[in-house]
Amino acid sequence: MAHNFDLVIIGGGILGTSLSYFLSFLNKSKQIAVIEQAPRVAFHTSGRNTGKVHAPYLYNPEKKKMFAKAAFYGYEMWKTYSKIKDLPFKEDGVIEVSHDKKGTKVLEKYLKWGEQNGLNEKDIELLPQAELKKIEPEIKCHSALFVHRDASTDYSILTKSLMKDSKQNGIKFLLDTKVTDIKKQNDKWKIILNHEHEIFAKFIINAAGGESIDIAHSVNVARNLTDVHFRGEYWKAPKEYYNLTKTSVYSVPDFPDYPFLDPHWIIRVDGKCEIGPNAVPVFSPYGYKRSENLKEFVPKMLEMLGSGARKAIFDKQFQELAVNEIQSSMSKTVMIDRVRSFLPKIEPHKITEKGTAGIRSSVINDKGKFEPDVILIDDEMSFHILNYNSPGATGALPFAADIIHKLDKKGYFTNENFDAKCGPWKFNEIVEKISN
Numbered sequence: 478m479a480h481n482f483d484l485v486i487i488g489g490g491i492l493g494t495s496l497s498y499f500l501s502f503l504n505k506s507k508q509i510a511v512i513e514q515a516p517r518v519a520f521h522t523s524g525r526n527t528g529k530v531h532a533p534y535l536y537n538p539e540k541k542k543m544f545a546k547a548a549f550y551g552y553e554m555w556k557t558y559s560k561i562k563d564l565p566f567k568e569d570g571v572i573e574v575s576h577d578k579k580g581t582k583v584l585e586k587y588l589k590w591g592e593q594n595g596l597n598e599k600d601i602e603l604l605p606q607a608e609l610k611k612i613e614p615e616i617k618c619h620s621a622l623f624v625h626r627d628a629s630t631d632y633s634i635l636t637k638s639l640m641k642d643s644k645q646n647g648i649k650f651l652l653d654t655k656v657t658d659i660k661k662q663n664d665k666w667k668i669i670l671n672h673e674h675e676i677f678a679k680f681i682i683n684a685a686g687g688e689s690i691d692i693a694h695s696v697n698v699a700r701n702l703t704d705v706h707f708r709g710e711y712w713k714a715p716k717e718y719y720n721l722t723k724t725s726v727y728s729v730p731d732f733p734d735y736p737f738l739d740p741h742w743i744i745r746v747d748g749k750c751e752i753g754p755n756a757v758p759v760f761s762p763y764g765y766k767r768s769e770n771l772k773e774f775v776p777k778m779l780e781m782l783g784s785g786a787r788k789a790i791f792d793k794q795f796q797e798l799a800v801n802e803i804q805s806s807m808s809k810t811v812m813i814d815r816v817r818s819f820l821p822k823i824e825p826h827k828i829t830e831k832g833t834a835g836i837r838s839s840v841i842n843d844k845g846k847f848e849p850d851v852i853l854i855d856d857e858m859s860f861h862i863l864n865y866n867s868p869g870a871t872g873a874l875p876f877a878a879d880i881i882h883k884l885d886k887k888g889y890f891t892n893e894n895f896d897a898k899c900g901p902w903k904f905n906e907i908v909e910k911i912s913n
């Protein structure tokens with residue numbers, strides 16, 4: 478193993494691996510490593526999500542500008558990449574339903590946001606109940622937004638393929654390897670791996686997902702921010718429900734100010750159906766099991782009470798929501814009832830098997846408010862990507878290209894050929910689209 482790297486990317490999720498993909502074409506001369514604590518890439522959130530390639534209709538073009546742009550171009554890019562690599566990508570659309578007039582007003586707002594974010598009338602349309610009934614007779618709603626430009630995929634497969642390409646172009650992937658300490662030593666970082674080995678790097682990119690805040694804190698960055706973790710759980714539907722609808726169904730969230738979306742009816746890329754996710758507060762980015770949450774309970778509570786999260790925890794609406802979500806975790810019926818409000822045919826007793834849960838980590842600022850967009854912190858010798866949430870998987874490719882462009886402007890990548898072809902794309906052309 479080489480012990481000196483020009484660049485170390487912490488995190489082999491879809492974001493860290495997308496960064497490595499572009500860098501592998503652009504930076505043939507640099508020694509670059511991706512460090513991932515799990516045995517494979519996309520082991521955590523990137524491989525445990527709903528698998529939708531989202532059109533940008535849910536994102537306020539002002540508050541979630543970067544996510545919206547990345548989702549718009551991400552769709553095109555995943556479509557192209559999946560085609561040339563023969564990977565799963567199904568253009569199956571998504572339907573967002575409202576239950577009443579108030580919800581329909583929200584759908585009208587989503588339609589407007591979608592248009593502002595680049596969608597046209599072929600991509601997205603608002604349908605009255607009667608029109609939707611002709612297409613999807615089992616759905617009960619007041620009105621529906623039919624988003625045709627939405628697709629299903631398997632992000633673990635896409636991430637693995639990006640890793641394969643990156644490795645072929647010379648990037649090193651250190652799997653089963655956890656960054657356990659980072660210290661500045663002269664003009665380099667000394668990085669301790671698995672508490673025993675040490676490597677050195679001139680520059681670090683922190684793409685550590687649910688641990689990105691901890692990595693930032695460990696090098697004295699983003700001390701005013703903290704995070705809260707939510708476990709999104711799924712239930713698998715039995716085969717008899719696979720033809721209940723032709724399209725996945727989402728519903729207008731009851732509390733749009735909070736990062737909890739009501740559970741969806743999901744048709745996965747392989748045709749299997751699931752209900753989920755909810756959003757249960759947990760104490761670790763890996764809190765899939767009770768034992769991990771118990772272990773992390775005290776340190777996480779102490780961290781939260783000493784930060785802006787304290788204000789969020791004591792907010793009454795937040796408490797009510799948390800209780801709702803915990804209830805829907807403890808009681809399958811409560812969660813399924815939320816989906817039955819628009820798909821009444823589903824009978825909770827027929828749903829018996831749990832799906833794979835994924836954890837979302839939302840950043841809270843020192844005022845106790847959830848940060849709506851991704852946070853980028855450009856520090857000397859390191860770059861931190863925090864709050865990289867939904868639709869992070871959709872936007873990972875263009876977003877990663879933009880980060881590399883930002884670092885280039887900082888002067889990090891000198892004499893590199895930014896006109897180079899990265900797989901099917903010219904790097905400069907992606908950057909031009911995303912940074913406009």
Ligand SMILES: Cc1cc2nc3c(=O)[nH]c(=O)nc-3n(C[C@H](O)[C@H](O)[C@H](O)COP(=O)(O)OP(=O)(O)OC[C@H]3O[C@@H](n4cnc5c(N)ncnc54)[C@H](O)[C@@H]3O)c2cc1C
Nearest residue numbers: 488490491492514523526527529656686709868869870871
């Ligand atoms: C329930 C749920 C459903 C979602 N559905 C969708 C969807 O349908 N479509 C969509 O576009 N997005 C969706 N998202 C969002 C999307 O999955 C995330 O935005 C995206 O996966 C984030 O990728 P990442 O690479 O930043 O993080 P991660 O996938 O979490 O990767 C970070 C990696 O860093 C590693 N790491 C952390 N600390 C260390 C360390 N110290 N040493 C070594 N390695 C470390 C971790 O092991 C992890 O593998 C969903 C998210 C959730 C939770």
